[in-house]
Amino acid sequence: MTAAADGGPARRCRLLVAYDGTGFHGFAPNEGVRTVLGELVETISLVVRRRVELVGAGRTDAGVHAWGQVVSGELPADTDLLDLRRRVNKLCGPQISVRDAHWAPDDFHARFSATSRSYRYHVWNDAAPSPLDARTSWHVVRPLALWAMQAAGDPLIGEHDFTSFCRRPKVAAGEPPASLVRRVHTVRWTRLDDTPMLRFEVTASSFCHQMVRSMVGAMVDVGLGRRTPADISALIRARDRSAAPTVAPPHGLILWEVGYGADQPAGDRR
Amino acid sequence: MTAAADGGPARRCRLLVAYDGTGFHGFAPNEGVRTVLGELVETISLVVRRRVELVGAGRTDAGVHAWGQVVSGELPADTDLLDLRRRVNKLCGPQISVRDAHWAPDDFHARFSATSRSYRYHVWNDAAPSPLDARTSWHVVRPLALWAMQAAGDPLIGEHDFTSFCRRPKVAAGEPPASLVRRVHTVRWTRLDDTPMLRFEVTASSFCHQMVRSMVGAMVDVGLGRRTPADISALIRARDRSAAPTVAPPHGLILWEVGYGADQPAGDRR
Numbered sequence: 428m429t430a431a432a433d434g435g436p437a438r439r440c441r442l443l444v445a446y447d448g449t450g451f452h453g454f455a456p457n458e459g460v461r462t463v464l465g466e467l468v469e470t471i472s473l474v475v476r477r478r479v480e481l482v483g484a485g486r487t488d489a490g491v492h493a494w495g496q497v498v499s500g501e502l503p504a505d506t507d508l509l510d511l512r513r514r515v516n517k518l519c520g521p522q523i524s525v526r527d528a529h530w531a532p533d534d535f536h537a538r539f540s541a542t543s544r545s546y547r548y549h550v551w552n553d554a555a556p557s558p559l560d561a562r563t564s565w566h567v568v569r570p571l572a573l574w575a576m577q578a579a580g581d582p583l584i585g586e587h588d589f590t591s592f593c594r595r596p597k598v599a600a601g602e603p604p605a606s607l608v609r610r611v612h613t614v615r616w617t618r619l620d621d622t623p624m625l626r627f628e629v630t631a632s633s634f635c636h637q638m639v640r641s642m643v644g645a646m647v648d649v650g651l652g653r654r655t656p657a658d659i660s661a662l663i664r665a666r667d668r669s670a671a672p673t674v675a676p677p678h679g680l681i682l683w684e685v686g687y688g689a690d691q692p693a694g695d696r697r
Numbered sequence: 698m699t700a701a702a703d704g705g706p707a708r709r710c711r712l713l714v715a716y717d718g719t720g721f722h723g724f725a726p727n728e729g730v731r732t733v734l735g736e737l738v739e740t741i742s743l744v745v746r747r748r749v750e751l752v753g754a755g756r757t758d759a760g761v762h763a764w765g766q767v768v769s770g771e772l773p774a775d776t777d778l779l780d781l782r783r784r785v786n787k788l789c790g791p792q793i794s795v796r797d798a799h800w801a802p803d804d805f806h807a808r809f810s811a812t813s814r815s816y817r818y819h820v821w822n823d824a825a826p827s828p829l830d831a832r833t834s835w836h837v838v839r840p841l842a843l844w845a846m847q848a849a850g851d852p853l854i855g856e857h858d859f860t861s862f863c864r865r866p867k868v869a870a871g872e873p874p875a876s877l878v879r880r881v882h883t884v885r886w887t888r889l890d891d892t893p894m895l896r897f898e899v900t901a902s903s904f905c906h907q908m909v910r911s912m913v914g915a916m917v918d919v920g921l922g923r924r925t926p927a928d929i930s931a932l933i934r935a936r937d938r939s940a941a942p943t944v945a946p947p948h949g950l951i952l953w954e955v956g957y958g959a960d961q962p963a964g965d966r967r
Binding site: 445446447492494512513516520521522523524525526527554555556557558559561562563566681 | 715716764783786790792793794795796797824825826828829831833836
């Protein structure tokens with residue numbers, strides 16, 4: 428327990444958050460536009476009657492969804508978390524949903540404590556669109572070779588410099604450029620039942636900007652026969668963003684889960 | 698092949714249509730509002746450059762979705778159906794999707810030739826809403842007893858007068874009231890994987906107005922402990938709409954499939 432800015436006792440909390448990114452200008456607060464974290468901060472501040480500051484495990488771009496985003500920050504220590512969840516969901520739902528709310532150790536930080544992130548990307552691969560999947564999947568009309576896409580994904584596993592797959596972050600003059608080395612743990616393509624819906628699942632230590640969408644764009648190029656799986660290895664080695672593949676559209680992407688390792692279990696709800 | 702109204706040769710076609718009902722004022726054309734069939738008629742008329750008339754297998758209410766709606770009508774006999782599908786989907790997609798288009802026998806009628814209809818209804822049963830399922834499922838916060846809901850569904854199977862479950866259709870003065878006897882073939886509740894999503898599947902010869910939503914409302918009442926499965930049998934016998942259960946909201950409902958029997962296979966695509 429620590430002291431809050433206005434003097435009252437505060438306690439670190441950890442929220443599990445889902446959202447439909449369709450109507451938001453991304454996750455991170457941004458002056459003058461509607462963002463997921465901006466709306467959460469406003470609503471929770473209203474409910475606990477104190478200005479709160481919150482951070483998320485990963486920034487998602489405009490249009491990207493989440494099922495398991497994690498958000499942390501300090502709340503008044505006497506907050507009833509079950510009641511908070513109910514009230515926030517009443518005000519923010521159903522576009523944003525606080526799925527769970529726990530107390531966490533004082534040093535818990537949604538972003539810096541995270542040890543892994545998992546994303547999913549859905550591709551609807553059929554001549555005709557699927558109306559009820561249109562908000563959450565990329566519609567690719569030409570037939571995709573799923574085995575080739577998996578073969579293209581395999582070289583992405585392991586520790587690599589993902590410069591070819593990342594939008595280079597802005598750095599201040601004189602600052603060294605940020606490392607784009609990331610460790611990808613797993614990469615998997617599956618077809619859902621016997622439907623035209625293809626699902627890509629990827630887990631990594633962390634991701635740089637547009638990395639999943641660039642990976643999907645490259646693998647879909649392979650699935651269409653425009654590139655070979657071997658081209659993907661060459662693309663990694665090139666470390667050159669200008670050799671970059673198609674960036675898949677944001678609405679097929681969903682932040683699925685954030686991992687914190689065994690030393691950071693979710694805490695009490697009270 | 699028959700003669701079209703304006704003299705050119707015409708041929709009966711059969712379209713398989715999916716839609717997201719969210720943005721429409723129902724299926725059937727209705728002066729001054731946007732409806733699914735209204736939009737299809739306008740678009741296909743534009744594409745084939747002739748005024749077409751189309752009928753659907755079942756009218757769905759405002760907000761109700763479809764995966765397997767069937768639509769029939771006459772098109773100019775020289776219409777390229779693959780090209781028609783592509784052009785209609787470009788203009789109407791992704792809210793409406795023509796999944797398939799076939800030629801059909803002259804006596805095929807989407808509604809009168811149909812021998813069965815299947816619907817699905819989804820219930821998200823969790824304290825917190827699911828943002829990406831909010832358009833297509835009913836969010837029920839209090840825990841539902843799935844076994845009790847299945848037990849409540851069993852007495853619905855078979856041929857019954859479903860007056861208690863149907864909104865009585867308007868009839869002209871002096872006309873006899875329409876029969877509300879229907880034959881329900883199958884009724885099934887399942888939980889999707891280990892998620893809070895419950896799926897109801899029902900197949901019948903045909904359905905009267907609001908019948909599926911009334912059935913779901915009654916079974917959810919049982920799942921919440923407000924009624925017992927035996928109450929459902931009593932409700933059927935009562936033949937009394939005023940004893941009617943809660944009507945489940947439209948956005949959880951989806952017209953899944955229409956059956957036509959072995960003598961009405963889908964015809965050629967050319």
